[in-house]
Amino acid sequence: MIDWLDETSLDFPPSHHALGAETDAPGLLAAGGTLTPERLEAAYRRGIFPWYGAGQPPLWWAPDPRMVLQTANFKxxxxxxxxxxxxxxxxxxxxxxxxxxxxxxxxxxxxxxxxxxxxxxxxxxxxxxxxxxxxxxxxxxxxxxxxx
Structure with missing residues (x-):
């Protein structure tokens, strides 16, 4: 089960609450909320991103593992x-x-x-x-x- 996000709060559930690899939607963390710059900032700072299609509410994902490009170490x-x-x-x-x-x-x-x-x-x-x-x-x- 995933959380439904409040329209006004920028809080997200902990990333480890995302659906697991054994599910049909591994990494799905939450749904709903609004798409504002403030919410995007809060999400991306925690490794969470929106990904959904037309006619769906915003779906928020936190897959494990995530690819992180360490630009300081790039050769x-x-x-x-x-x-x-x-x-x-x-x-x-x-x-x-x-x-x-x-x-x-x-x-x-x-x-x-x-x-x-x-x-x-x-x-x-x-x-x-x-x-x-x-x-x-x-x-x-x-x-x-x-x-x-």
Missing amino acids: LSRSLRKTVQRFAAAPGCEIRIDHGRAAVLRACASAPREGQNGTWIVPELQAAYLAWPAMHSVETWMDGELVG
């Missing part, structure tokens, strides 16, 4: 460094930060997914992410067109 391999350098030297290639956040969300939401109909990046979630100042995008542009 760029020689082959990846060469690939990045070739890419960066291509005419018309640009890497931009936060230039097209809304366009990135729309593109991700509309990308076809094999075996899936629709998207979890529903309009309500897009609006919440765009209102959240902590959400950033790293974008690839070729000849002035967003490509990744």
Whole structure:
């Protein structure tokens, strides 16, 4: 059984209360609540994220294990460094930060997914992410067109 979140509180149940691997929804922690920048901040600080489809209430997930990228420990391999350098030297290639956040969300939401109909990046979630100042995008542009 999962908790139903109060509309006004930013509290989440402990992550270890998430449904286990033996269930149909491993990692599902809670449902409901509102999608506000404050709730997103509270969730992500605890390793919890929203993931749901159109017509569903917000579903909050805390799967175990979670992938955490330790950027301080990241080591760029020689082959990846060469690939990045070739890419960066291509005419018309640009890497931009936060230039097209809304366009990135729309593109991700509309990308076809094999075996899936629709998207979890529903309009309500897009609006919440765009209102959240902590959400950033790293974008690839070729000849002035967003490509990744």
